[in-house]
Amino acid sequence: xxxxxxxxxxAEADTSLQHPPLGVRISRKVQSSWKTVVVFLPYAWLLIFFxxxxxxxxxxxxxxxxxxxxxxxxxxxxTDEGILTIRIVIDNFLYIFEDDLYVKTYLNSVKISTIxxxxxxxxxxxxxxxxxxxxxxxxNMLLFMIILPFWTSxxxxxxxxxxxxxxxxxxxxxxxxxxxxxTPIRMLYTEFAVYVGIVYTYLPFMVLPLYANMEKLDNTLNxxxxxxxxxxxxxxxxxxxxxxMPGIIAGGLLVFIPATGEYVIPDLLGGGNVLMIGxxxxxxxxxxxxWPVAAAVAIxxxxxxxxxxxxxxxxxxxxxxxx
Amino acid sequence: xxxxxxxxxxPWLDPEAEPFIKVRGITKKFGPFIAVNNVxxxxxxGELFCLLGGSGCGKSTLLRMLAGFEQPSSGTIxxxxxxxxxxxxxxxPTNMMFQSYALFPHMTVEKNVGYGLKQxxxxxxxxxxxxxxxxxxxxxxxxxxxxxxxxxxxxxxxVALARALVKEPKVLLLDEPLGALDKRLREQTQFxxxxxxxxxxVTFIVVTHDQEEAMTLSTRIAVMDAGQFSQIGTPxxxxxxxESRFVADFIGSTNIFEGRVTEETGDHVVVDTEAGExxxxxGMSVQTGARVYIAVRPEKIQLTKEPPAKVGPNQxxxxxxxxxxxxxxxxxxxRLDNGTLVDVTAPNLVRPKNRTHKITWEEDVYLSWSASSPxxxxx
Numbered sequence: 156x157x158x159x160x161x162x163x164x165x166a167e168a169d170t171s172l173q174h175p176p177l178g179v180r181i182s183r184k185v186q187s188s189w190k191t192v193v194v195f196l197p198y199a200w201l202l203i204f205f206x207x208x209x210x211x212x213x214x215x216x217x218x219x220x221x222x223x224x225x226x227x228x229x230x231x232x233x234t235d236e237g238i239l240t241i242r243i244v245i246d247n248f249l250y251i252f253e254d255d256l257y258v259k260t261y262l263n264s265v266k267i268s269t270i271x272x273x274x275x276x277x278x279x280x281x282x283x284x285x286x287x288x289x290x291x292x293x294x295n296m297l298l299f300m301i302i303l304p305f306w307t308s309x310x311x312x313x314x315x316x317x318x319x320x321x322x323x324x325x326x327x328x329x330x331x332x333x334x335x336x337x338t339p340i341r342m343l344y345t346e347f348a349v350y351v352g353i354v355y356t357y358l359p360f361m362v363l364p365l366y367a368n369m370e371k372l373d374n375t376l377n378x379x380x381x382x383x384x385x386x387x388x389x390x391x392x393x394x395x396x397x398x399x400m401p402g403i404i405a406g407g408l409l410v411f412i413p414a415t416g417e418y419v420i421p422d423l424l425g426g427g428n429v430l431m432i433g434x435x436x437x438x439x440x441x442x443x444x445x446w447p448v449a450a451a452v453a454i455x456x457x458x459x460x461x462x463x464x465x466x467x468x469x470x471x472x473x474x475x476x477x478x
Numbered sequence: 479x480x481x482x483x484x485x486x487x488x489p490w491l492d493p494e495a496e497p498f499i500k501v502r503g504i505t506k507k508f509g510p511f512i513a514v515n516n517v518x519x520x521x522x523x524g525e526l527f528c529l530l531g532g533s534g535c536g537k538s539t540l541l542r543m544l545a546g547f548e549q550p551s552s553g554t555i556x557x558x559x560x561x562x563x564x565x566x567x568x569x570x571p572t573n574m575m576f577q578s579y580a581l582f583p584h585m586t587v588e589k590n591v592g593y594g595l596k597q598x599x600x601x602x603x604x605x606x607x608x609x610x611x612x613x614x615x616x617x618x619x620x621x622x623x624x625x626x627x628x629x630x631x632x633x634x635x636x637v638a639l640a641r642a643l644v645k646e647p648k649v650l651l652l653d654e655p656l657g658a659l660d661k662r663l664r665e666q667t668q669f670x671x672x673x674x675x676x677x678x679x680v681t682f683i684v685v686t687h688d689q690e691e692a693m694t695l696s697t698r699i700a701v702m703d704a705g706q707f708s709q710i711g712t713p714x715x716x717x718x719x720x721e722s723r724f725v726a727d728f729i730g731s732t733n734i735f736e737g738r739v740t741e742e743t744g745d746h747v748v749v750d751t752e753a754g755e756x757x758x759x760x761g762m763s764v765q766t767g768a769r770v771y772i773a774v775r776p777e778k779i780q781l782t783k784e785p786p787a788k789v790g791p792n793q794x795x796x797x798x799x800x801x802x803x804x805x806x807x808x809x810x811x812x813r814l815d816n817g818t819l820v821d822v823t824a825p826n827l828v829r830p831k832n833r834t835h836k837i838t839w840e841e842d843v844y845l846s847w848s849a850s851s852p853x854x855x856x857x
Contacts, residue, residue, distance in 0.1 A: 375580040376582060378576070380582075381567040382545055386568055386597075
């Protein structure tokens with residue numbers, strides 16, 4: 156390898172394999188420890204800023220609410236007899252599954268984010284496809300325009316939608332002045348407004364993974380399919396759609412997961428009329444000051460969101476296996 | 479009847495034969511760039527026709543117009559008497575084997591091969607039978623359940639061929655079919671491809687930049703340059719009777735000498751060139767004094783250490799400047815006394831005893847060739 160001394164080449168090779176020179180050994184050591192550092196850093200980050208808070212929230216979720224500071228009982232405490240005891244209260248979980256409101260809100264959140272995800276897909280797929288198929292200079296411009304909304308504050312954009320959708324808002328005023336309607340259509344503080352807000356906000360998260368996926372598609376596959384007698388619709392169904400499935404799944408998860416826990420959009424655009432888990436969580440924490448129930452809601456939400464992630468991981472694993 | 483038999487191997491010589499594929503005045507422009515420039519072409523049933531040319535000569539564009547992926551800017555194409563203008567790719571009686579093979583990565587070999595039949599609405603049981611038959615033909619029956627990424631280059635190539643053949647197209651278009659294979663596999667596959675074509679009897683049109691591939695495979699070759707045909711002919715015609723310097727140079731290697739006609743009669747021509755006086759033993763319609771080019775193939779030149787028996791035309795003297803040893807033959811670069819460099823190839827007929835060549839560097843040598851070897855070119 157690094158051996159340059161002359162001699163019997165076979166014997167040299169043997170010894171250099173077993174006892175590499177000191178320099179090589181040191182550099183290997185440094186390399187492997189550097190590898191450890193590189194791998195360890197992100198894990199440490201996740202440990203401190205994800206796992207630790209999660210454990211704290213999980214701890215709170217099995218505590219009892221108290222009027223104190225902090226407003227919950229502690230997990231481990233000394234009884235009067237001096238015995239160390241662990242107190243786990245599952246009442247909070249039972250409570251959120253017994254109370255209709257929580258279950259309903261969960262289901263409603265899932266419903267809203269599912270429909271939003273499908274709407275994002277239906278809108279985002281043709282957009283991504285169009286961008287991929289456009290000439291390079293236009294392509295960059297179009298991609299830039301997809302990312303552009305991120306340059307203004309999210310809150311500001313939601314407020315702008317309030318201005319557009321309200322009874323005296325731009326859309327209603329325009330429709331009235333055109334004579335299409337006489338009285339304003341109620342849009343703000345309805346589920347419709349929530350859908351508009353979520354689809355508008357999360358559309359780029361659908362378009363970008365789809366774009367990245369479609370960009371890799373080889374156009375000769377389409378030509379090959381056409382050559383073998385497939386009409387455009389069947390090319391789409393048999394070639395393009397299956398090959399863009401990873402993009403659809405990635406985009407779908409990027410929309411579905413944050414949309415389920417969304418708080419700002421249902422609060423500002425849905426008002427009190429649209430129940431979503433994010434708002435419920437906020438209410439438990441701030442209005443009711445019931446931290447343990449709020450923590451239980453958060454844990455339940457996490458479990459709810461981990462399930463589709465696991466499904467995705469499983470799918471990816473299967474894909475990798477096939478490859 | 480006997481006449482028909484005489485033409486059965488070379489239908490293009492039969493004045494009565496109707497071409498299977500007729501290309502008339504085809505032009506394709508990409509903006510200001512003319513990829514294919516006003517081309518006419520007749521291809522007959524059962525031919526293995528090669529479009530040969532360097533990159534960017536328009537050969538692939540012509541193939542893509544036949545497949546229906548590109549629309550010609552002007553001109554017409556008809557296949558088996560049917561005008562192809564306005565017929566989309568998915569309705570044409572052609573199938574294509576792509577250079578990149580374009581196998582569907584999410585489908586098994588079986589599904590890939592059966593795709594065309596499924597799209598054509600062939601019943602399931604028949605699809606299975608035909609897929610099995612064609613996979614047997616390309617010797618891939620044990621690979622049915624594999625995905626494309628689990629195949630080697632040669633196997634992928636055969637799947638692509640099977641997929642294109644299974645629909646029994648009238649014309650099979652092959653875009654650099656052997657380009658991605660290594661040399662040994664390529665040579666082997668060339669013959670397999672010929673055997674398969676013989677078995678299925680489909681008209682093949684092959685696009686290639688590899689002249690060796692074109693020579694081995696084809697019944698006829700069209701040499702393309704800058705969107706036009708330089709020459710169309712059988713491999714022998716193209717190699718032994720090139721019509722232009724471009725063709726002579728593109729196919730195989732050749733020495734081209736510039737010269738002036740000094741004598742011209744009905745049965746021979748004498749040309750004064752950089753390589754001395756060259757006598758050609760067949761008549762050509764050239765004027766005395768005209769500027770012409772003489773092409774002499776390196777393997778048709780004899781290399782000796784002794785001077786030829788009698789002094790005359792078609793001989794030259796020089797020094798060996800370089801030797802390229804290829805095993806079966808050696809290439810000698812000989813510098814003539816007037817400075818002209820001539821390539822000569824000589825077969826290594828005997829195994830050298832002392833591990834060196836009989837003729838070696840810096841040696842004085844004599845070149846000579848027969849009067850039938852030189853090719854007189856006017857363009």
